[in-house]
Amino acid sequence: MDKKLEPIIKAVQNKFSAAFEEFRGEVHLFIEPDQIVDALTLLRDEHSFELLSALTAVDYHPQTSPRFHVIYQMTSISKNLSVQLRVPLSGDNPKVPTVTRVFSMALWRERELLDMFGIEAEGHPDPRRILMPEGTDGYPLRRDFPLGYEEPQFTFNFDEIDLGKPYAKE
Amino acid sequence: MGIEQKLGNMGVVTTSLEGMVNWSRTNAMWPMLFGLACCAIEMMSAQSAHYDMSRFGMELMRASPRQSDLMIVAGRVSKKMGPVLRRLYDQMPEPKWVIAMGDCASCGGVFNNYAIYQGVDEVVPVDVFVAGCPPRPEALIHGVLTVHEKVKGQKFADLAKT
Amino acid sequence: MAQLEEVSLDKFKHLVSERALNGETMLLNMGPQHPSTHGVLRLLLELDGEIVVNCIPDIGFLHTGIEKNMEAKTYQKAEVMTDRLDYMNTMGNNLAYVMAVEKLVDLDVPPRAQALRVILVELQRIASHLVWLGTSGLDLAAMSMFLYCFREREQILDIFELVSGQRMMTTYIRPGGVWRDVPVEFETAVREFIKIFPKRIDEYERLLTKNPLFVDRMVDIGHLSKEMALSYGVTGPMLRASGVDWDLRKARPYMGYEQYEFDVPVLYEGDTYARYLVRIEELRQTLRIVEQALNKLPLGPVRSDNRKFVPPPRSEIGVSMEALIHHFKLWTEGFPAPNADIYAAVESPRGELGVLLAGDGGPKPRRVHMRTPSFDNLSVFPEMVKGHLVADLVAILASTDIVLGDIDR
Numbered sequence: 060m061d062k063k064l065e066p067i068i069k070a071v072q073n074k075f076s077a078a079f080e081e082f083r084g085e086v087h088l089f090i091e092p093d094q095i096v097d098a099l100t101l102l103r104d105e106h107s108f109e110l111l112s113a114l115t116a117v118d119y120h121p122q123t124s125p126r127f128h129v130i131y132q133m134t135s136i137s138k139n140l141s142v143q144l145r146v147p148l149s150g151d152n153p154k155v156p157t158v159t160r161v162f163s164m165a166l167w168r169e170r171e172l173l174d175m176f177g178i179e180a181e182g183h184p185d186p187r188r189i190l191m192p193e194g195t196d197g198y199p200l201r202r203d204f205p206l207g208y209e210e211p212q213f214t215f216n217f218d219e220i221d222l223g224k225p226y227a228k229e
Numbered sequence: 230m231g232i233e234q235k236l237g238n239m240g241v242v243t244t245s246l247e248g249m250v251n252w253s254r255t256n257a258m259w260p261m262l263f264g265l266a267c268c269a270i271e272m273m274s275a276q277s278a279h280y281d282m283s284r285f286g287m288e289l290m291r292a293s294p295r296q297s298d299l300m301i302v303a304g305r306v307s308k309k310m311g312p313v314l315r316r317l318y319d320q321m322p323e324p325k326w327v328i329a330m331g332d333c334a335s336c337g338g339v340f341n342n343y344a345i346y347q348g349v350d351e352v353v354p355v356d357v358f359v360a361g362c363p364p365r366p367e368a369l370i371h372g373v374l375t376v377h378e379k380v381k382g383q384k385f386a387d388l389a390k391t
Numbered sequence: 392m393a394q395l396e397e398v399s400l401d402k403f404k405h406l407v408s409e410r411a412l413n414g415e416t417m418l419l420n421m422g423p424q425h426p427s428t429h430g431v432l433r434l435l436l437e438l439d440g441e442i443v444v445n446c447i448p449d450i451g452f453l454h455t456g457i458e459k460n461m462e463a464k465t466y467q468k469a470e471v472m473t474d475r476l477d478y479m480n481t482m483g484n485n486l487a488y489v490m491a492v493e494k495l496v497d498l499d500v501p502p503r504a505q506a507l508r509v510i511l512v513e514l515q516r517i518a519s520h521l522v523w524l525g526t527s528g529l530d531l532a533a534m535s536m537f538l539y540c541f542r543e544r545e546q547i548l549d550i551f552e553l554v555s556g557q558r559m560m561t562t563y564i565r566p567g568g569v570w571r572d573v574p575v576e577f578e579t580a581v582r583e584f585i586k587i588f589p590k591r592i593d594e595y596e597r598l599l600t601k602n603p604l605f606v607d608r609m610v611d612i613g614h615l616s617k618e619m620a621l622s623y624g625v626t627g628p629m630l631r632a633s634g635v636d637w638d639l640r641k642a643r644p645y646m647g648y649e650q651y652e653f654d655v656p657v658l659y660e661g662d663t664y665a666r667y668l669v670r671i672e673e674l675r676q677t678l679r680i681v682e683q684a685l686n687k688l689p690l691g692p693v694r695s696d697n698r699k700f701v702p703p704p705r706s707e708i709g710v711s712m713e714a715l716i717h718h719f720k721l722w723t724e725g726f727p728a729p730n731a732d733i734y735a736a737v738e739s740p741r742g743e744l745g746v747l748l749a750g751d752g753g754p755k756p757r758r759v760h761m762r763t764p765s766f767d768n769l770s771v772f773p774e775m776v777k778g779h780l781v782a783d784l785v786a787i788l789a790s791t792d793i794v795l796g797d798i799d800r
Binding site: 262263264265266267269270271273274277278279292304305307309310313317339340341342343344345362363365 | 796
């Protein structure tokens with residue numbers, strides 16, 4: 060771990076009692092959902108982490124609790140440091156408070172989180188689907204959503220797949 | 230042979246009406262700008278100076294479907310884009326032809342999943358499929374010339390049926 | 392197949408001003424198929440005459456489900472899909488994903504492979520900026536720029552074809568190094584390009600930089616302040632034109648970038664003209680990196696020796712039993728990765744291209760997230776465009792340099 064990062068980790072741990080793990084030189088801090096807005100504000104204002112590089116989620120299905128980890132990757136430009144905050148969420152009705160007041164980058168990224176995982180951001184000003192068309196059922200990036208794989212047509216199954224394909228009329 | 234011998238060098242050409250019409254259709258076929266993804270860049274390369282497509286009559290790409298006759302579907306068509314594609318196809322006036330450029334437009338390509346149409350012929354009827362990921366500009370030009378050959382072989386009776 | 396639906400204003404009521412609701416301003420759709428939106432982007436504009444009051448981008452028309460599809464393939468096979476994300480920067484996408492895989496499984500890369508990667512990624516950066524310059528010129532009605540830029544791009548694509556056999560989607564950069572060694576003609580071809588390119592950049596600058604029409608359309612348009620850029624997560628030349636000196640090649644050097652001497656242009660006005668000047672200067676600096684890397688190209692192997700992750704050469708398979716077994720395991724099963732996740736980032740021509748790779752102990756990734764720069768660069772677009780004319784909107788969109796494959800993934 061970078062020497063400059065140690066006091067920052069200690070400050071976050073003191074305030075929020077967060078666990079942390081280190082892997083291949085990266086530091087991951089585990090934060091509770093209701094503390095995330097304060098944690099981001101603390102890092103942005105007092106420790107000059109100006110840029111939120113990435114906001115996404117990982118699905119650990121079939122493990123049910125926690126099923127999702129929402130990931131906030133923060134970068135400090137002035138100090139050249141990086142830290143990752145992870146928020147574990149359970150599988151049914153996952154919600155996380157919105158961070159749009161802290162970083163406006165979350166305006167679109169949280170919409171993507173809702174669209175792809177079904178994780179609601181409470182207090183988001185514009186909760187609509189962003190990538191999938193309106194009226195889609197289900198959340199594509201969850202592990203239990205099917206891939207939608209179509210069998211490749213070889214000579215032996217050419218006709219049966221051909222009958223199932225919706226060809227366009229004039 | 231008889232009439233050509235009689236007329237000689239008077240600068241007169243004899244042909245059929247179908248031949249005339251088909252020749253004029255192929256020599257100034259205007260494609261509609263429908264570049265979606267990576268194949269669009271190769272389409273732009275085919276249009277620019279190195280592999281010139283304007284020597285085959287496709288001088289300009291019309292953005293408006295009402296003014297074009299050839300739609301080159303270049304790129305992957307997602308489920309959200311499908312209705313838009315169909316609507317644009319319906320807005321083109323007859324006679325119209327469609328080239329499915331690239332693997333994603335022909336058969337879904339690398340992407341065998343929930344979000345991409347497995348072949349754009351699920352949405353619009355296609356005349357020529359050009360393979361490649363992305364197809365080289367020469368391959369696209371070969372596809373265009375294949376459409377020209379198809380047009381040259383078209384008879385009025387077939388068009389009147391549709 | 393879904394039908395097009397009538398959209399009522401209710402869905403967007405919270406995004407447009409009250410003047411739209413009582414009919415004073417007009418809602419216009421700059422649809423997915425449009426010559427000036429670089430790709431399939433739909434913009435809902437609220438116009439007061441010619442002035443844009445509000446702009447609501449609607450993306451997702453190119454959503455390909457790449458992230459989900461990569462979860463169904465092994466690590467080597469999933470690399471093929473990364474080419475198709477940001478299709479102007481195919482080598483760069485390969486590099487970002489491969490760096491993430493190498494970080495996850497702790498694989499070394501020999502120095503010759505690192506130098507080759509740098510040369511090809513920087514050539515790809517030049518090619519990407521050339522397409523930006525050509526299409527921006529096309530949008531602003533300087534059509535000959537398009538033809539000039541694509542002429543240079545053909546030379547770079549010829550170099551890629553020499554090296555890997557494919558013009559755009561090369562997948563040449565693979566875990567452990569590069570696919571195979573470059574042929575003898577590679578050095579001559581790159582030196583030829585280095586010789587002619589500086590004069591061409593001067594030609595482009597003579598055509599555009601001091602041109603009064605161009606300057607009139609670009610100066611003082613689309614201001615982006617430093618605070619807004621950082622808050623919206625903007626990176627790359629857009630951030631550097633707003634006054635923040637942040638380039639991942641200088642701040643967190645990877646693949647040996649610390650050996651090469653180059654400057655990073657930073658301007659402070661934050662308008663479209665500043666973004667244009669930053670990218671033109673980047674073309675020159677990138678050429679410096681290519682020249683230095685080519686001069687310093689070390690000899691040696693181009694792929695790591697670690698046979699657990701890198702397949703053995705075909706000549707060994709007939710002779711050695713371990714080589715056969717390694718080949719078999721890698722082709723049928725793939726290599727396993729630890730049950731952890733990492734984040735690796737490179738500097739693409741558009742900004743910070745990051746990959747969050749989560750392994751699950753098996754041969755297929757649990758989650759691959761590509762943090763693509765164009766997504767966040769576009770999210771600040773509605774703020775930049777308020778109060779401008781529609782013609783300025785086209786110029787601002789051109790200077791944002793978005794690629795829809797990046798945004799919709």
